[in-house]
Amino acid sequence: MGDSKEIPATGPVRAYTNQAFLHSKNARILRILAEYLEPKSRFDRYVIDDTIVFMGSARTLPADVAEARLAEAERTGAGVDAARMQVKMAQYYEAARQLAFRLTEWSKSLDDKDRRFVVCTGGGPGIMEAANRGASEARGVNVGLTISLQQEQASNPYITRELDIHFHYFFMRKFWFAYLAKAVVMFPGGFGTFDELFEILTLLQTRKIRKHLPVVLYGSEFWNKTFNFEALVEFGTISPEDLAIFHRSDSVDDAYEYIVRELSEHAMNAPGARL
Numbered sequence: 259m260g261d262s263k264e265i266p267a268t269g270p271v272r273a274y275t276n277q278a279f280l281h282s283k284n285a286r287i288l289r290i291l292a293e294y295l296e297p298k299s300r301f302d303r304y305v306i307d308d309t310i311v312f313m314g315s316a317r318t319l320p321a322d323v324a325e326a327r328l329a330e331a332e333r334t335g336a337g338v339d340a341a342r343m344q345v346k347m348a349q350y351y352e353a354a355r356q357l358a359f360r361l362t363e364w365s366k367s368l369d370d371k372d373r374r375f376v377v378c379t380g381g382g383p384g385i386m387e388a389a390n391r392g393a394s395e396a397r398g399v400n401v402g403l404t405i406s407l408q409q410e411q412a413s414n415p416y417i418t419r420e421l422d423i424h425f426h427y428f429f430m431r432k433f434w435f436a437y438l439a440k441a442v443v444m445f446p447g448g449f450g451t452f453d454e455l456f457e458i459l460t461l462l463q464t465r466k467i468r469k470h471l472p473v474v475l476y477g478s479e480f481w482n483k484t485f486n487f488e489a490l491v492e493f494g495t496i497s498p499e500d501l502a503i504f505h506r507s508d509s510v511d512d513a514y515e516y517i518v519r520e521l522s523e524h525a526m527n528a529p530g531a532r533l
Contacts, residue, residue: 440469
């Protein structure tokens with residue numbers, strides 16, 4: 259065997275190091291596959307068997323920040339109504355933070371060698387930050403699945419560093435939300451939250467998700483005003499039993515007790531990601 263020789267810089271390039279190819283449309287399938295395999299390798303490494311997913315608006319502020327903005331708006335006389343709404347909506351930030359804290363403490367108390375029921379969010383600000391923050395304050399590992407957008411938003415600072423996973427493809431990000439989830443909590447949000455909610459509800463209704471997956475709609479005032487689910491039954495576009503797919507809640511105590519009860523009954527002996 260002779261001495262190995264390095265290929266000159268001007269020589270041929272291996273396909274897997276060819277950046278022009280890897281970012282071309284011809285290599286799209288490789289990029290999609292990477293967004294499956296790379297997150298999977300992290301979840302395997304950190305023994306993430308299943309998650310509790312929190313979804314909601316990125317625009318929701320912590321109570322102290324919202325109150326400071328209201329005080330400034332009242333001082334200047336500009337944007338007072340919007341600032342008052344931010345204070346009202348801040349209750350959901352604090353609820354998500356408290357609920358994530360309590361669920362993380364409960365999860366850590368389980369007699370299980372693996373990490374169970376880990377808090378997972380979209381990794382951004384607002385409700386996502388609140389849930390990651392609550393889990394972090396309970397000294398729990400937590401996950402953030404961020405997405406590349408034109409209006410780039412940094413990951414919130416409360417995500418466990420090794421589990422801050424960034425996606426290009428929305429559908430791969432949504433796959434990981436659904437695949438690992440053993441419970442989902444939907445807080446008030448906008449288009450993105452609605453998209454995620456109705457995809458989960460559709461997968462449950464059509465039995466594409468076969469595992470037991472409790473879904474909580476937190477904040478009846480918001481959900482009743484934005485969606486009239488009973489009207490869908492009235493018009494015959496869904497069945498009455500479809501309303502049982504989700505549970506409405508207005509308190510951290512109720513949401514916590516419901517999720518713990520459902521997970522204890524249906525998921526405790528079924529670790530691992532399953533659809």
